[in-house]
Amino acid sequence: xxxxxxxxxxxxxxxxxxxxxxxxxxxxxxxxxxxxxxxxxxxxxxxxxxxxxxxxxxxxxxxxxxxxxxxxxxxxxxxxxxxxxxxxxxxxxxxxxxxxxxxxxxxxxxxxxxxxxxxxxxxxxxxxxxxxxxxxxxxxxxxxxxxxxxxxxxxxxxxxxxxxxxxxxxxxxxxxxxxxxxxxxxxxxxxxxxxxxxxxxxxxxxxxxxxxxxxxxxxxxxxxxxxxxxxxxxxxxxxxxxxxxxxxxxxxxxxxxxxxxxxxxxxxxxxxxxxxxxxxxxxxxxxxxxxxxxxxxxxxxxxxxxxxxxxxxxxxxxxxxxxxxxxxxxxxxxxxxxxxxxxxxxxxxxxxxxxxxxxxxxxxxxxxxxxxxxxxxxxxxxxxxxxxxxxxxxxxxxxxxxxxxxxxxxxxxxxxxxxxxxxxxxxxxxxxxxxxxxxxxxxxxxxxxxxxxxxxxxxxxxxxxx
Numbered sequence: 001x002x003x004x005x006x007x008x009x010x011x012x013x014x015x016x017x018x019x020x021x022x023x024x025x026x027x028x029x030x031x032x033x034x035x036x037x038x039x040x041x042x043x044x045x046x047x048x049x050x051x052x053x054x055x056x057x058x059x060x061x062x063x064x065x066x067x068x069x070x071x072x073x074x075x076x077x078x079x080x081x082x083x084x085x086x087x088x089x090x091x092x093x094x095x096x097x098x099x100x101x102x103x104x105x106x107x108x109x110x111x112x113x114x115x116x117x118x119x120x121x122x123x124x125x126x127x128x129x130x131x132x133x134x135x136x137x138x139x140x141x142x143x144x145x146x147x148x149x150x151x152x153x154x155x156x157x158x159x160x161x162x163x164x165x166x167x168x169x170x171x172x173x174x175x176x177x178x179x180x181x182x183x184x185x186x187x188x189x190x191x192x193x194x195x196x197x198x199x200x201x202x203x204x205x206x207x208x209x210x211x212x213x214x215x216x217x218x219x220x221x222x223x224x225x226x227x228x229x230x231x232x233x234x235x236x237x238x239x240x241x242x243x244x245x246x247x248x249x250x251x252x253x254x255x256x257x258x259x260x261x262x263x264x265x266x267x268x269x270x271x272x273x274x275x276x277x278x279x280x281x282x283x284x285x286x287x288x289x290x291x292x293x294x295x296x297x298x299x300x301x302x303x304x305x306x307x308x309x310x311x312x313x314x315x316x317x318x319x320x321x322x323x324x325x326x327x328x329x330x331x332x333x334x335x336x337x338x339x340x341x342x343x344x345x346x347x348x349x350x351x352x353x354x355x356x357x358x359x360x361x362x363x364x365x366x367x368x369x370x371x372x373x374x375x376x377x378x379x380x381x382x383x384x385x386x387x388x389x390x391x392x393x394x395x396x397x398x399x400x401x402x403x404x405x406x407x408x409x410x411x412x413x414x415x416x417x418x419x420x421x422x423x424x425x426x427x428x429x430x431x432x433x434x435x436x437x438x439x440x441x442x443x444x445x446x447x448x449x450x451x452x453x454x455x456x457x458x459x460x461x462x463x464x465x466x
Contacts, residue, residue, distance in 0.1 A: 019142025021304025072251030131321025153298030
C-alpha cells in the first residue's frame with residue numbers, strides 16, 4: 001500500500017514537471033544555399049548523388065577495395081566504438097529518470113551489554129539485517145530529461161561523425177587506388193619516352209658514322225634521355241607509396257595487399273557526367289553538417305540541465321527491512337521497519353549555478369557558430385571541387401591537342417633529318433617538346449582523377465548501404 005502511494009505521488013510530480021531552459025529549434029541554413037551550384041559545368045548533372053559513387057568507374061577491383069576499407073579500416077572502428085560509448089551514456093541518462101532501488105543485507109556476530117539484552121536472550125548471538133530502499137527524483141524542472149536530451153544529441157553526433165569517417169575512408173581508398181594507377185600510367189609514358197629517345201640516339205649515332213652528325217648531337221639527345229630516365233624511380237616510388245597507403249586504408253599490412261590492387265596501369269576515367277544534385281540535398285546529406293546540428297541540440301539541452309540547478313531538487317524515498325537473529329526471523333516473523341519521506345536540496349548561493357548557465361549558453365553559441373561555419377565550408381568545398389574539375393577537363397583538352405601537334409612535329413622532324421633537311425638540334429627540340437607534352441597529358445589525367453575524388457568527397461556520399 002505504501003509503495004503504491006509512493007508511485008502515485010512520484011507520477012503526479014512527474015506530470016507536473018516543466019523542463020527548464022530553451023526548447024531546441026533546428027537552425028535554418030541560408031536560402032541561397034539550397035539552389036543549384038554556382039560552379040556547375042557540362043561535366044556534371046543535377047541528378048541525385050549516387051551513394052556508392054566509386055561504382056561509376058566500373059572497376060570491380062576498386063569496388064572490392066572500398067568494401068574492404070569500410071569493413072576493416074581502423075579509423076572507422078574507432079568511430080564505431082565512440083558511438084557505443086555515447087549510447088552507453090544515453091542508457092545511463094534514461095536510467096536516471098527511473099526509480100532507483102537498492103538491496104542491503106548484513107550479518108554479524110557479537111556480544112551485547114547486559115543493559116541492552118532482552119530478558120531470556122543470550123548475550124552473544126547473531127544479528128541479521130536485510131532491507132530494500134527505493135528513491136525517485138521528481139524531475140520537476142527537467143534536469144534529468146534535459147540530460148537525456150543532451151545525451152541523445154551526443155549519440156546523433158557520434159553517429160554522424162562515424163559516417164563522416166566513412167566518407168573520408170571511401171574517398172581516400174579511391175584516391176590511393178587512382179594514384180597507384182595513374183603513377184603506373186605515367187611510369188609507362190616515361191619508359192616509352194626513354195625508348196623513343198634511345199631510338200633517336202641510335203639514329204644519330206648512325207648518322208654520325210657517315211659524317212652527318214657530331215658527338216655533340218648524340219650528347220644532347222643522350223642528356224635528354226637520361227633526364228627522362230631519372231623520372232622513372234620517382235614514379236615507381238609514388239606508385240609504391242599509393243599501394244602502401246591503400247593497404248593501410250583497407251586494414252592490411254603492405255605485404256597482405258592483393259596483387260590485383262596494383263594491376264591497373266591506366267588512370268581511372270569516367271564515361272559519364274558526375275551526378276551532383278543541388279545545395280539542399282548536399283546540406284541534408286553531409287554527415288559533418290548533421291554532426292554539427294546534433295551537437296547544437298545537445299548544447300541547447302545542457303542549458304536546461306544547468307538552469308534546473310537554480311531550482312529545488314526533490315527526491316522521494318521509501319525503505320523497509322527487518323532485523324533478526326537468523327535469516328528465518330528476517331524473512332519470517334521478525335520485526336519489520338519502514339520509512340517514507342522526501343528530501344529537498346536547494347542551493348542557498350545561486351552564483352555557481354548561474355555561472356554554469358552562462359557557460360552552457362556560451363557553449364550553445366559556439367555550437368551554432370560551428371554549425372553555420374560547417375554549412376559554409378561544405379558549400380565552399382563543393383563549389384571549389386566543381387570548379388577545379390571543370391577547369392581540369394578544359395586543361396586536359398588543350399594538352400591533348402598540344403600532344404597531338406607535338407607528335408606530328410616530331411614525326412616530321414625525324415623524316416626531315418633522315419633526308420638531311422634539318423640538323424639534330426632541331427630534332428632534339430621536337431623530341432623534347434613531344435616528351436613534355438606526353439608527360440603533361442599523363443599528369444593532367446592523374447589530376448582529373450584526383451579532382452573527381454575531391455568532388456565526390458565534398459558531395460558527402462559514400463557510407464549509405466546500397
